Amino acid sequence: MLDIKKYLRLSKxxxxxxxxxxxxxxxxxxxxxxxxxxxxxxxxxxxxxxxxSARTNVIVDFNTIQTTHGRTxxxxxxxxxxxxDMKVIVITGDGDGAAIGGNHLIHxxxxxxxxxxxxxxxxxxxxxxxxxSPLSPQGTYATTAPYGNIEPSFDICKLVEAAGATFIAxxxxxxxxxxxxxxxxxxxxxxxxxxxxxSQCPVGxxxxxxxxxxxxxxMWQKEHAVLVQQAQRYSLEEMKDKFLIxxxxxxxxxxxxxxxxEELRRKLAExxxx
Amino acid sequence: MKEGVIALTKRFKVVLNTxxxxxxxxxxxxxxxxxxxxxxxxxxxxxxxxxxVGCRSCELRCPDYAVEVREGEEE
Ligand SMILES: Cc1ncc(C[n+]2csc(CCOP(=O)(O)OP(=O)(O)O)c2C)c(N)n1
Ligand code: SF4
Ligand code: SF4
Ligand code: SF4
Numbered sequence: 001m002l003d004i005k006k007y008l009r010l011s012k013x014x015x016x017x018x019x020x021x022x023x024x025x026x027x028x029x030x031x032x033x034x035x036x037x038x039x040x041x042x043x044x045x046x047x048x049x050x051x052x053s054a055r056t057n058v059i060v061d062f063n064t065i066q067t068t069h070g071r072t073x074x075x076x077x078x079x080x081x082x083x084x085d086m087k088v089i090v091i092t093g094d095g096d097g098a099a100i101g102g103n104h105l106i107h108x109x110x111x112x113x114x115x116x117x118x119x120x121x122x123x124x125x126x127x128x129x130x131x132x133s134p135l136s137p138q139g140t141y142a143t144t145a146p147y148g149n150i151e152p153s154f155d156i157c158k159l160v161e162a163a164g165a166t167f168i169a170x171x172x173x174x175x176x177x178x179x180x181x182x183x184x185x186x187x188x189x190x191x192x193x194x195x196x197x198x199s200q201c202p203v204g205x206x207x208x209x210x211x212x213x214x215x216x217x218x219m220w221q222k223e224h225a226v227l228v229q230q231a232q233r234y235s236l237e238e239m240k241d242k243f244l245i246x247x248x249x250x251x252x253x254x255x256x257x258x259x260x261x262e263e264l265r266r267k268l269a270e271x272x273x274x
Numbered sequence: 275m276k277e278g279v280i281a282l283t284k285r286f287k288v289v290l291n292t293x294x295x296x297x298x299x300x301x302x303x304x305x306x307x308x309x310x311x312x313x314x315x316x317x318x319x320x321x322x323x324x325x326x327v328g329c330r331s332c333e334l335r336c337p338d339y340a341v342e343v344r345e346g347e348e349e
Contacts, residue, residue, distance in 0.1 A: 013294055
């Protein structure tokens with residue numbers, strides 16, 4: 001049995017998240033993954049930015065660094081270049097990662113730097129009171145979209161894949177075991193790996209979108225997620241309001257950034273021309 | 275030792291950390307044996323521990339790490 005307390009800072013609990021918030025479950029999935037891989041707490045560095053999702057690194061007993069809003073991947077990139085031996089993990093939100101941090105996200109993916117990024121997609125800016133994000137589905141309600149959001153959302157997994165990442169997956173808090181398995185695969189993958197975890201913000205999103213309880217939000221995740229292996233059972237029409245979960249894309253050929261950097265450094269140190 | 279057909283039923287202890295629990299109701303809904311219940315003042319409590327089958331669904335799904343299921347002695 002997993003002893004989750006071994007990986008938590010007990011003095012920081014109870015955590016500050018609202019009742020039923022999905023963030024605590026994403027942390028559990030991450031710990032399940034780390035435990036499965038048999039990694040020590042000391043070889044992991046967890047970077048976060050700003051937002052409720054960023055508070056994950058208050059309670060997890062890894063090396064933790066909280067950075068500025070949206071810039072987490074820039075800090076993490078610098079650190080990974082300095083310490084390529086460490087497992088660098090980034091946790092971000094849909095606002096932090098896809099709005100203000102979207103540019104850093106695509107460039108980290110393009111470089112294929114060996115960082116695991118977990119984007120907790122709760123469809124809203126939770127911390128600041130429920131503004132819609134680039135991942136809020138069209139037609140949903142937010143404090144900044146009281147008549148319904150008219151903006152189409154990104155498929156963030158496709159965006160990051162197109163930008164050059166080499167491991168892409170999606171899961172939900174309801175599918176917590178799958179989430180843990182995918183995080184473990186992502187950490188083991190060499191290169192930029194990205195996992196979107198569809199999560200629940202009962203306070204900022206659920207209440208405004210006809211889901212009164214955390215349980216209803218979890219059931220929404222269950223009913224709208226389709227395992228990629230089973231996608232062919234559904235017609236295009238049926239897939240319209242659903243989303244794929246599972247391992248969506250892997251590329252083992254593309255070279256990883258810190259390796260290329262080290263090769264170049266060696267060549268120059270030996271007096272070569274690069 | 276005699277070969278018996280005595281069914282060994284496992285007992286479980288369901289330990290709720292009330293300092294961490296936020297009464298979100300997730301365990302109440304997911305427990306297949308209705309072990310948890312809301313009290314009249316909206317708090318979640320362990321009401322029917324003896325019904326627990328040890329599936330650990332509550333432990334896995336609690337976002338606050340407030341439930342622990344322990345294997346008790348066999349009867
Ligand atoms: C530069 C800057 N701009 C704006 C803010 C205000 N702010 C704090 S958190 C946040 C949004 C976070 O949303 P998301 O990433 O979805 O995280 P959640 O709180 O939902 O986990 C914003 C806009 C800030 N702290 N810094
Ligand atoms: S506002 Fe939303 S995301 Fe933030 S802690 Fe509350 S439920 Fe979680
Ligand atoms: S799931 Fe956890 S926090 Fe929610 S009511 Fe049950 S024990 Fe309490
Ligand atoms: S282990 Fe299963 S049966 Fe026992 S209390 Fe938890 S959810 Fe209910």
